Amino acid sequence: xxxxxxxxxxxxxxxxxxxxxxxxxxxxxxxxxxxxxxxxxxxxxxxxxxxxxxxxxxxxxxxxxxxxxxxxxxxxxxxxxxxxxxxxxxxxxxxxxxxxxxxxxxxxxxxxxxxxxxxxxxxxxxxxxxxxxxxxxxxxxxxxxxxxxxxxxxxxxxxxxxxxxxxxxxxxxxxxxxxxxxxxxxxxxxxxxxxxxxxxxxxxxxxxxxxxxxxxxxxxxxxxxxxx
Amino acid sequence: xxxxxxxxxxxxxxxxxxxxxxxxxxxxxxxxxxxxxxxxxxxxxxxxxxxxxxxxxxxxxxxxxxxxxxxxxxxxxxxxxxxxxxxxxxxxxxxxxxxxxxxxxxxxxxxxxxxxxxxxxxxxxxxxxxxxxxxxxxxxxxxxxxxxxxxxxxxxxxxxxxxxxxxxxxxxxxxxxxxxxxxxxxxxxxxxxxxxxxxxxxxxxxxxxxxxxxxxxxxxxxxxxxxx
Amino acid sequence: xxxxxxxxxxxxxxxxxxxxxxxxxxxxxxxxxxxxxxxxxxxxxxxxxxxxxxxxxxxxxxxxxxxxxxxxxxxxxxxxxxxxxxxxxxxxxxxxxxxxxxxxxxxxxxxxxxxxxxxxxxxxxxxxxxxxxxxxxxxxxxxxxxxxxxxxxxxxxxxxxxxxxxxxxxxxxxxxxxxxxxxxxxxxxxxxxxxxxxxxxxxxxxxxxxxxxxxxxxxxxxxxxxxx
Amino acid sequence: xxxxxxxxxxxxxxxxxxxxxxxxxxxxxxxxxxxxxxxxxxxxxxxxxxxxxxxxxxxxxxxxxxxxxxxxxxxxxxxxxxxxxxxxxxxxxxxxxxxxxxxxxxxxxxxxxxxxxxxxxxxxxxxxxxxxxxxxxxxxxxxxxxxxxxxxxxxxxxxxxxxxxxxxxxxxxxxxxxxxxxxxxxxxxxxxxxxxxxxxxxxxxxxxxxxxxxxxxxxxxxxxxxxx
Numbered sequence: 001x002x003x004x005x006x007x008x009x010x011x012x013x014x015x016x017x018x019x020x021x022x023x024x025x026x027x028x029x030x031x032x033x034x035x036x037x038x039x040x041x042x043x044x045x046x047x048x049x050x051x052x053x054x055x056x057x058x059x060x061x062x063x064x065x066x067x068x069x070x071x072x073x074x075x076x077x078x079x080x081x082x083x084x085x086x087x088x089x090x091x092x093x094x095x096x097x098x099x100x101x102x103x104x105x106x107x108x109x110x111x112x113x114x115x116x117x118x119x120x121x122x123x124x125x126x127x128x129x130x131x132x133x134x135x136x137x138x139x140x141x142x143x144x145x146x147x148x149x150x151x152x153x154x155x156x157x158x159x160x161x162x163x164x165x166x167x168x169x170x171x172x173x174x175x176x177x178x179x180x181x182x183x184x185x186x187x188x189x190x191x192x193x194x195x196x197x198x199x200x201x202x203x204x205x206x207x208x209x210x211x212x213x214x215x216x217x218x219x220x221x222x223x224x225x226x227x228x
Numbered sequence: 229x230x231x232x233x234x235x236x237x238x239x240x241x242x243x244x245x246x247x248x249x250x251x252x253x254x255x256x257x258x259x260x261x262x263x264x265x266x267x268x269x270x271x272x273x274x275x276x277x278x279x280x281x282x283x284x285x286x287x288x289x290x291x292x293x294x295x296x297x298x299x300x301x302x303x304x305x306x307x308x309x310x311x312x313x314x315x316x317x318x319x320x321x322x323x324x325x326x327x328x329x330x331x332x333x334x335x336x337x338x339x340x341x342x343x344x345x346x347x348x349x350x351x352x353x354x355x356x357x358x359x360x361x362x363x364x365x366x367x368x369x370x371x372x373x374x375x376x377x378x379x380x381x382x383x384x385x386x387x388x389x390x391x392x393x394x395x396x397x398x399x400x401x402x403x404x405x406x407x408x409x410x411x412x413x414x415x416x417x418x419x420x421x422x423x424x425x426x427x428x429x430x431x432x433x434x435x436x437x438x439x440x441x442x443x444x445x446x447x448x449x450x451x452x453x454x455x456x
Numbered sequence: 457x458x459x460x461x462x463x464x465x466x467x468x469x470x471x472x473x474x475x476x477x478x479x480x481x482x483x484x485x486x487x488x489x490x491x492x493x494x495x496x497x498x499x500x501x502x503x504x505x506x507x508x509x510x511x512x513x514x515x516x517x518x519x520x521x522x523x524x525x526x527x528x529x530x531x532x533x534x535x536x537x538x539x540x541x542x543x544x545x546x547x548x549x550x551x552x553x554x555x556x557x558x559x560x561x562x563x564x565x566x567x568x569x570x571x572x573x574x575x576x577x578x579x580x581x582x583x584x585x586x587x588x589x590x591x592x593x594x595x596x597x598x599x600x601x602x603x604x605x606x607x608x609x610x611x612x613x614x615x616x617x618x619x620x621x622x623x624x625x626x627x628x629x630x631x632x633x634x635x636x637x638x639x640x641x642x643x644x645x646x647x648x649x650x651x652x653x654x655x656x657x658x659x660x661x662x663x664x665x666x667x668x669x670x671x672x673x674x675x676x677x678x679x680x681x682x683x684x
Numbered sequence: 685x686x687x688x689x690x691x692x693x694x695x696x697x698x699x700x701x702x703x704x705x706x707x708x709x710x711x712x713x714x715x716x717x718x719x720x721x722x723x724x725x726x727x728x729x730x731x732x733x734x735x736x737x738x739x740x741x742x743x744x745x746x747x748x749x750x751x752x753x754x755x756x757x758x759x760x761x762x763x764x765x766x767x768x769x770x771x772x773x774x775x776x777x778x779x780x781x782x783x784x785x786x787x788x789x790x791x792x793x794x795x796x797x798x799x800x801x802x803x804x805x806x807x808x809x810x811x812x813x814x815x816x817x818x819x820x821x822x823x824x825x826x827x828x829x830x831x832x833x834x835x836x837x838x839x840x841x842x843x844x845x846x847x848x849x850x851x852x853x854x855x856x857x858x859x860x861x862x863x864x865x866x867x868x869x870x871x872x873x874x875x876x877x878x879x880x881x882x883x884x885x886x887x888x889x890x891x892x893x894x895x896x897x898x899x900x901x902x903x904x905x906x907x908x909x910x911x912x
Contacts, residue, residue, distance in 0.1 A: 001240045009237040012229045017420035024281045024419070025333030053252045079778040089811055094763040096813055096827060098834035099403050103434055105253030127773055129780055134827040135404035136435075141827035143780060143818040149605050149634030150782035164430050169400050175327050176363035178605025191252070192245035198426040202392045206331055207364075307550040317583055322535040324585055324599060326606035355545055357552055362599040369599035371552060371590040377833050377862025378554035406833030457696045465693040468685045473876035480737045480875070481789030509708045555859050559890055561709030591860035592891075620886045625856050631783050632819035647708070648701035654882040658848045662787055663820075 003193065010197050017201070027205050032219050033154035033180045037079040038069055041138060041160030041167050041188075043122055044084040046108070046115040048161075053105045054115075056161045058189040065187040065213050066122050066159050072220040079151050080128045083138045085109050085166070086116035096134050136166045139173035148179060155180040157216060158208070159187035164195040171208045181208030184216050231421065238425045245429070255433050260447050261382035261408045265307040266297060269366060269388030269395050269416075271350055272312040274336065274343040276389075281333045282343075284389045286417040293415040293441050294350050294387050300448040307379050308356045311366045313337050313394070314344035324362050364394045367401035376407060383408040385444060386436070387415035392423040399436045409436030412444050459649065466653050473657070483661050488675050489610035489636045493535040494525055497594060497616030497623050497644075499578055500540040502564070502571040504617075509561045510571075512617045514645040521643040521669050522578050522615050528676040535607050536584045539594045541565050541622070542572035552590050592622045595629035604635060611636040613672060614664070615643035620651040627664045637664030640672050687877065694881045701885070711889050716903050717838035717864045721763040722753055725822060725844030725851050727806055728768040730792065730799040732845075737789045738799075740845045742873040749871040749897050750806050750843050756904040763835050764812045767822045769793050769850070770800035780818050820850045823857035832863060839864040841900055842892070843871035848879040855892045865892030868900050 001009075021027045043066060046054040056062075073080050089095045090107040097106045109116050111132065124130050131142050138144050148156070156179045160167055167188050174181040183203055190196045204210040229237075249255045271294060274282040284290075301308050317323045318335040325334040337344050339360065352358050359370050367373050376384070384407045388395055395416050402409040411431055418424045432438040457465075477483045499522060502510040529536050545551045546563040553562045565572050567588065580586050587598050594600050604612070612635045616623055623644050630637040639659055646652045660666040685693070705711045727750060730738040740746075757764050773779045774791040781790045793800050795816065808814050815826050823829050832840070840863045844851055851872050858865040867887055874880045888894040 001237065001244075006237075006241055009229065009234075013234055013422045016229075017422065020420045026281075026331070028329075028331050030327060030330040053254075088813060092811055094811060094813070094831075094835050096831055098406050098827070098830050099258060099408060101256075102258040102408075103254070103256050103403065103436070127776055127778060129772060129778070135830065136400055137404065140401070140404045141825070141830055143782070143825035145601065145605075146632055146634045146782050146819065146825055147778075147780055149601075149610075151634075151778050152608075152610060154605075154608060165434050169397075172364055172397050172400075173368070175331065176365065176368045176602055178326050178602045178607075180327060180330075192248045194241045194245065194426070195430065198422070199430070202423065202427070206393050208331070316585060320583055322583060322585070322607050324603055326599070326602050355548055355550060357544060357550070363602065369597075369602055371554070371597035373829065373833075374554050374591065374597055374860055374862045375552055377829075379550050379862075380836075380838060382833075382836060404830055406830045406835075457693065457700075462693075462697055465685065465690075469690055469878045472685075473878065476876045482737075482787070484785075484787050486783060486786040509710075554862050555714060555864060557712075558714040558864075559710070559712050559859065559892070592856055593860065596857070596860045621890050625853075628820055628853050628856075629824070631787065632821070632824045634782050636783060636786075648704045650697045650701065650882070651886065654878070655886070658879065658883070662849050664787070 006193055007197065010194065014201050021205050030175070030180050030209050032182060035153050036155040036157050036220070037081060037148055037151070037153045038073040038157045039138060039170065040066060040082045040122065041158060041170055042083055042085055042162070043160050044116050044118050048119040052115055053108050056189045056191045062159070062187055062189050063119065063121050065184065068213070068217060069157065069159060069184065069187060070122060072217055074125070076220055076223045076225060079148070079153060081144065082118050082124050082128060082130045083133050084116045084118060084130065085134065086111040086132045087134065098134065100135070137169040137173045138166070139170065139177060145177045153179065155182060158183045161188065162190040163188050163199045164190050168199050168203055171203050175207050182216060183208050183210045184213050185210050186213045234421055235425065238422065242429050249433050258403070258408050258437050260410060263381050264383040264385055264448070265309060265376055265379070265381045266301040266385045267366060267387070267398065268294060268310045268350065269386065269398055270311055270313055271388050272344050272346050276347040280343055281336050284417045284419045290387070290415055290417050291347065291349050293412065296441070296445060297385065297387060297412065297415060298350060300445055302353070304448055304451045304453060307376070307381060309366070309372065310346050310352050310356060310358045311361050312344045312346060312358065313362065314339040314360045315362065326362065328363070365397040365401045366394070367398065367405060373405045381407065383410060386411045389416065390418040391416050391427045392418050396427050396431055399431050403435050410444060411436050411438045412441050413438050414441045462650055463653065466650065470657050477661050486631070486636050486665050488638060491609050492611040492613055492676070493537060493604055493607070493609045494529040494613045495594060495626065496522060496538045496578065497614065497626055498539055498541055498618070499616045500572050500574050504575040508571055509564050512645045512647045518615070518643055518645050519575065519577050521640065524669070524673060525613065525615060525640065525643060526578060528673055530581070532676055532679045532681060535604070535609060537594070537600065538574050538580050538584060538586045539589050540572045540574060540586065541590065542567040542588045543590065554590065556591070593625040593629045594622070595626065595633060601633045609635065611638060614639045617644065618646040619644050619655045620646050624655050624659055627659050631663050638672060639664050639666045640669050641666050642669045690877055691881065694878065698885050705889050714859070714864050714893050716866060719837050720839040720841055720904070721765060721832055721835070721837045722757040722841045723822060723854065724750060724766045724806065725842065725854055726767055726769055727844050728800050728802050732803040736799055737792050740873045740875045746843070746871055746873050747803065747805050749868065752897070752901060753841065753843060753868065753871060754806060756901055758809070760904055760907045760909060763832070763837060765828065766802050766808050766812060766814045767817050768800045768802060768814065769818065770795040770816045771818065782818065784819070821853040821857045822850070823854065823861060829861045837863065839866060842867045845872065846874040847872050847883040848874050852883050852887055855887050859891050866900060867892050867894045868897050869894050870897045
């Protein structure tokens with residue numbers, strides 16, 4: 001099955017599913033709030049560069065789009081958060097990988113290695129937060145929710161990888177914690193065919209709005225600078 | 229596209245994806261631990277009976293399978309947890325729905341209504357826990373993790389609905405919290421075509437083992453009763 | 457040692473401690489924000505009425521003060537939350553008491569009993585939240601943080617019992633989660649001599665502002681009704 | 685009031701309070717479990733060395749006692765966790781201090797500074813976890829609970845500073861999360877008179893067992909090495 005055939009098949013399913021969802025009252029719009037933050041999930045070298053078990057596709061599109069979002073976010077001085085996933089202890093019975101290495105190759109994500117550093121094409125600036133998380137969600141076992149609430153954030157704009165794990169789980173937790181999740185369609189990626197499409201479909205049906213980057217940039221452009 | 233055509237198309241994608249995942253070190257087996265609990269997600273009438281916005285498919289298979297799992301779990305006296313999703317305040321600006329009613333029809337899940345009661349074909353017994361959660365995950369904003377740790381549980385056997393929301397999010401949180409998630413393939417369901425398949429595929433690749441019910445029943449049958 | 461002698465001795469210690477704290481930069485003022493909620497901790501009959509293991513002192517002052525705070529809060533339509541502590545399973549190895557019954561007599565707090573119902577002198581109204589928590593903090597294992605964030609609350613006004621456990625732990629979690637905690641001095645209580653004083657001292661030094669009720673009522677009176 | 689007079693006055697109160705607590709069923713013993721971890725709270729230079737706003741008293745006793753506990757813990761290969769409190773951004777509106785700098789001088793705890801490094805007299809070894817937390821509790825906004833559960837820990841032995849904030853809040857969260865907290869009386873400290881005594885009293889009444897170091901060392905000595 002070619003990539004086009006796959007996408008066509010999935011679009012057919014999504015159309016049928018959407019008819020049911022809309023009749024049932026799912027796929028509502030949560031919309032943008034007044035005080036956003038930009039959250040870039042796992043755009044570290046292990047995901048953005050070739051040759052790692054975690055390497056993702058599509059970075060030639062994602063990285064420039066995240067650059068545009070970062071520029072807009074910095075101009076409006078909204079909080080910017082990066083996550084990476086990194087482990088201090090990758091051997092023995094007392095690892096901070098917990099149980100996750102029994103499902104995925106977490107052991108290659110060593111704290112302090114180049115692999116887990118944020119890609120320098122979108123390098124963090126002083127004042128940004130870089131959170132080294134241990135699990136899929138940017139909220140799970142981190143200070144992210146408390147940080148965002150103290151900054152009176154009500155909306156999280158989400159980019160990064162992977163859509164089938166960390167991006168999706170972050171979106172699920174964001175709405176659960178009381179933040180409006182906006183996932184930027186052309187700024188998220190993954191590593192195997194199909195998973196971007198079906199996870200964005202599920203997210204948009206139930207957890208957050210999946211929006212094109214132009215809509216997000218227009219929203220950021222319209223923000224004022226008062227009270228930030 | 230017929231149901232058979234959809235499944236065939238998805239199986240083709242999954243085979244291609246699995247080849248990549250296995251070469252990269254994903255899709256590992258987490259396996260069963262020594263002290264399981266049974267977690268039944270949202271098998272309340274809104275999901276298990278016809279006529280609700282949340283009604284799911286396949287209950288003629290799921291309910292009997294959950295009955296078999298419950299019988300095995302009760303025989304070995306392992307902890308049994310049911311969840312439902314229910315809201316006290318479904319109007320006005322201060323609702324316990326939080327932001328979720330901006331994506332899904334949460335307002336039909338009124339606390340105290342028949343819709344949010346556990347289906348009486350699989351009724352809770354004295355000594356079971358019934359958790360009225362507010363979000364997708366059975367762990368988010370509930371005492372589940374603390375309860376399971378105090379009971380020294382290391383494995384959670386997961387059934388229920390829906391695979392694309394509450395079951396999946398519970399599985400993601402379970403491994404994050406340090407429990408081995410086992411999702412019972414023939415005891416979980418959803419309401420639109422395709423989502424059961426692709427979410428079980430994602431779960432099995434990254435968050436928990438998706439296992440046939442016979443394997444799970446065999447495991448429960450082999451447990452001893454010491455220290456429970 | 458009489459009650460007056462105890463208070464005098466404690467005041468002497470607090471004065472000496474405060475000198476050190478202020479020189480070091482502790483005991484700062486967090487202040488009131490713009491969007492408060494009122495959180496009443498465990499003002500259920502087990503705490504407010506005589507004859508229970510959990511019975512507290514001072515309810516002849518606390519209850520009328522909470523009535524005044526409730527009236528002011530209802531007038532300004534701010535979110536109102538009550539907590540109680542209640543358990544479904546108080547026997548056997550799989551209790552929702554977790555490990556807490558190994559320190560305190562949690563087994564008398566049976567869900568559904570009159571003991572764990574909110575005192576009817578300060579009865580909840582439709583639209584209020586009543587959270588049955590399992591642990592000391594109103595935030596731990598509950599949906600409180602997500603609820604407050606979704607309602608864009610930035611300040612929590614805290615009353616209830618006990619200062620040495622649930623009130624204090626709620627205050628610690630409130631600031632950690634990004635909410636400004638204000639503890640109402642004449643609306644909190646406990647059951648043994650001294651603990652109110654030293655816990656309010658610790659709270660005010662490090663976690664939240666302890667304020668007289670008149671200051672809190674004046675603040676509520678000054679709130680406008682816009683955007684609530 | 686001299687230090688002796690203060691302690692005598694507090695002992696008088698504690699005796700009166702204990703009579704009430706024991707009659708009511710508080711001050712129970714939680715006891716040691718089978719799989720402990722050692723958690724050293726904020727024994728970084730800001731707390732253990734002179735000249736910092738956070739400097740504590742009693743390190744001439746605490747540090748040697750923690751050395752003894754570490755030696756015993758390493759011999760039995762139990763998990764060892766250190767925490768420190770450190771902030772990446774200590775200026776501007778988007779700080780990871782959240783709201784805490786409005787109560788305490790959190791701004792002196794800069795990530796990467798010598799102040800927030802663990803005291804080298806009790807230096808972490810490869811395989812230990814060092815968690816840079818943002819809040820008082822070692823559990824709040826960290827992966828500690830998930831890590832401990834994945835390692836099947838059931839008991840946490842707690843040392844460090846300060847008793848009136850981070851040690852106490854960690855103990856409260858530990859029992860809430862399902863771990864048996866044991867606070868080592870001669871291995872915890874604080875910076876102002878009285879607070880060690882009244883917080884250990886409250887902890888022992890309600891949240892965890894406060895035990896002399898000899899009891900803890902004897903327990904560790906009796907552990908076998910199987911399954912660690």
